[in-house]
Amino acid sequence: MAQRLATxxxxxxxxxxxxxMSKFIEHIKDPLIRHRVRVLDGGSREIVLEDENGEEVSLPFDRRRHLFVCELSFRLVNPRLTHLVRRLFVAFKGDGLVRRIYPGFVMLDFYTEGSVRRIIELTKGASRLVFEHRDQLPELEYRFLSTDIEKEIEEIRLRVDRLLDRRRSCADAAEIGRIDRLLRTESERLFRLEA
Known part of the structure; x- marks a missing residue:
């Protein structure tokens, strides 16, 4: 596994x-990371996170009516601080781009509302889509609402009923054997569809 250089x-x-905001501050639960909260003009906040090695990041929250808005761009090297910030980012449904830098390649993670929607791997002269979130709910709803299989099952049952009626009234042994083969085929199809 490649060692991450920075995020x-x-x-x-x-x-x-x-x-x-108070839940956000409570969510910082790492004993090796100190945090300070500064209250600024107009009720805005600045939360400074500092790890045991002295690396720190400042999260400026501007107060806009009843919201705190934090827009940021920064680079982290320490894995513990990176993990904490990423956890906060996911828990509080952040949006944006996260670049994970490794020797020889970069991974781009595109977040929307705290979830990764797309991951792209960049190497020298090439890019590759690693993951892309697809909303499968419409497809599942379509399949759930689709009655094609139920219609086919009903058609098979009608054919089976007709074949059984023909078999009951038939006296020819060769014809009964042919009907039995058709019944076997239809019952196998019915079994597969109902499963």
Whole structure:
């Protein structure tokens, strides 16, 4: 596994309602990371996170009506501080781009509302889509509402009923054998569709 060199949060954005600011501060639960909260003019906040090695990051939250808006771009090297910031970013539904820098390649993670929507790997002269979130709900709803299989099952049952009626009234052994083969085929199809 490649060793991560750094992580960059590029054009990252967090929107917190007023009542979530205290939850945000409580969410910082790492004994090796200190945090300071500064209250600025107009009720804005600046939260400074500092790890045991002295690396620090400042999260400026501008107060806009009943929201705290944090727009930031920074680079982190320490894995513990990076993990904490990423956890906060996910828990409080951040949007933006996160660049994970490794020797020889870069991974771009595109976040929307705290979830990764796309991951792209960049190497010298090439890019590769690693992951892309697709909304499968419409497809699942279509399949759920689709009655094609139920219609086919009903058609098979009608054919089976007709074949059974023909078999009951038939006296020819060769014809009965042919009907039995058709019944076997239809019952196998019915079994597969109902499963």
């Amino acid at each position: 960059e949060f590029v054009k990252a954005r967090l929107l917190l309602p007023e009542n979530q």
